[in-house]
Amino acid sequence: xxxxxxxxxxxxxxxxxxxxxxxxxxxxxxxxxxxxxxxxxxxxxxxxxxxxxxxxxxxxxxxxxxxxxxxxxxxxxxxxxxxxxxxxxxxxxx
Numbered sequence: 836x837x838x839x840x841x842x843x844x845x846x847x848x849x850x851x852x853x854x855x856x857x858x859x860x861x862x863x864x865x866x867x868x869x870x871x872x873x874x875x876x877x878x879x880x881x882x883x884x885x886x887x888x889x890x891x892x893x894x895x896x897x898x899x900x901x902x903x904x905x906x907x908x909x910x911x912x913x914x915x916x917x918x919x920x921x922x923x924x925x926x927x928x929x
Contacts, residue, residue: 870917887918 836844869877869884876885892913902909 866919869919882924883922885918885920885922887920888915889918890915 870886872886874886874888876883890913892911895912898909
């Protein structure tokens with residue numbers, strides 16, 4: 836590959852990367868709006884998104900190490916997460 840081709844490739848890559856960053860920012864703002872709609876499926880003409888809230892309990896290993904030998908229950912912590920899934924409709928599906 837010639838130097839000029841490499842420069843063109845890298846320039847194009849950098850340009851696309853910048854576009855992706857702008858689109859991701861826009862998508863993140865829209866995601867916040869979708870999350871604000873609440874849990875459930877939200878449909879449009881092109882597809883649907885579903886919002887689900889989930890929780891998980893983790894063992895706080897640092898605290899466990901500091902208090903090794905004590906009961907484990909005080910070292911569990913619960914965190915929450917929100918999942919947004921996108922489904923693209925194909926063909927006549929609405």
